[in-house]
Amino acid sequence: MTDGVTQPPRTWQRYTLDQKLLRFGIYLAMVLAVVQSVRYVNIIPEFLADAPEQMVDLFNRMWPIDWAYYPQDVNSALIETIHIATLGTIIAVFLAIPVGLLAANNYTPNRFLNFIARLILVSSRSVNSLVWALLFIAIFGPGALAGTLAIAFRSIGFVGKLIGEAIEETSVGSIEALKASGASKGALLNYGYWPQIKPAFWSLVLLRWDINVRESAVLGLVGAGGIGMTLDTAMNLFQWERVAVILVAIFAVVILAEIVITQVRKRIL
Numbered sequence: 001m002t003d004g005v006t007q008p009p010r011t012w013q014r015y016t017l018d019q020k021l022l023r024f025g026i027y028l029a030m031v032l033a034v035v036q037s038v039r040y041v042n043i044i045p046e047f048l049a050d051a052p053e054q055m056v057d058l059f060n061r062m063w064p065i066d067w068a069y070y071p072q073d074v075n076s077a078l079i080e081t082i083h084i085a086t087l088g089t090i091i092a093v094f095l096a097i098p099v100g101l102l103a104a105n106n107y108t109p110n111r112f113l114n115f116i117a118r119l120i121l122v123s124s125r126s127v128n129s130l131v132w133a134l135l136f137i138a139i140f141g142p143g144a145l146a147g148t149l150a151i152a153f154r155s156i157g158f159v160g161k162l163i164g165e166a167i168e169e170t171s172v173g174s175i176e177a178l179k180a181s182g183a184s185k186g187a188l189l190n191y192g193y194w195p196q197i198k199p200a201f202w203s204l205v206l207l208r209w210d211i212n213v214r215e216s217a218v219l220g221l222v223g224a225g226g227i228g229m230t231l232d233t234a235m236n237l238f239q240w241e242r243v244a245v246i247l248v249a250i251f252a253v254v255i256l257a258e259i260v261i262t263q264v265r266k267r268i269l
Contacts, residue, residue: 061240061241062240062241062243062244063241063244064241065241065244065245065248066239066241066242066244066245067245069241069242069245070245070249073230074227074230074245074246074249077220077226077227077229077230078227078249078250078253080144080225080226080227081213081216081217081220081225081226081227081228081253082213082216082253083144083148084144084147084148084151084212084216084219084224084225084226085151085209085212085213085215085216086209086212087148087152088147088148088149088150088151088152088155088212088216089151089152089155089205089208089209089212091148091149091152092151092152092153092154092155092156092158092159092208093155093159093205095152095156095160096155096156096157096158096159096160096163097159097160097163099117099120099121099156099160099164100117100121100159100160100161100162100163100164100167101163101164101167101189102114102116102117103117103118103121103160103161103163103164104163104164104165104167104168105168106167106168106170106172106175107167107188107189107193117160117164118164120156120157120160121156121157121160121161121164122157123157124153124154124155124156124157124158124160125154125157125158125161126157127153127154128154129150129151129154129215129219130150130218130219130221130222132149132150132153132154133146133147133150133219133222133223133224134222135150136149136150136224137222137223137224142223142224142225142229143223143224143225144224144225144226145225146223146224146225147216147219147220147224147225147226148225150219150224151212151215151216151219154215155208155211155212158204158208158211159204159205159208162200162204163197163201163204166196166197166200166201167193167197170192170193170196170197171196174191174192174195174196175188175192175193178191178192202265203265206261206264206265207261209257209261210257210258210261213253213254213257214254216228217250217253217254220232227246227249227250230246231243231246231247231250234246
């Protein structure tokens, strides 16, 4: 009671009226988006109902797996796939480092250069690796070169963006001390920024290589070299026993790459 007037009891509410309306609007937008997507995807009910039977039939065609086909074409294609991923990652890292440095506004305090660098990074990430592969196939022809460049140009945006963000998140203490001693840009990078971003740098390089191994496995479907070309040939010829051994090989490489990445991270980081 205050000044003789009884205050009404307060009731606790988890969300205010504005928050409730906002949540309702978000949920409604999500439902409408799903409904519109289902309408335009044009799902055919007959095909959907028949899918389990078709899957069983496909797996029956894949069995028994043609293991004898592995040493003929699969092994060499698999090695080429790993080479595409590795070389593409190395090229991407060398190209992404200067772009990432230009994108970091604390290392490069120039808005125009920051804008150009970020435009390059966004352009790289906005184009899918398959589209990059088709572009380089048109320029250099089908083969591993197109696949390697596609992996590299797709990875520049990923690696450069994270390098730039890691540099921007560095502590300013050691940087200011180096600047006060008259250190050059190179000294700032080597002794100020690099020790702080080193764990993040190696982590993202290993992660990107892991991703590129997966992506390079499918680039061959458009003619960019690697095991994807072998898979595409076997599927076009309806050689499902060979398709099975190729899929098993791709799965094994992905698992092996994950194990390698885990062990390397433990030793480097």
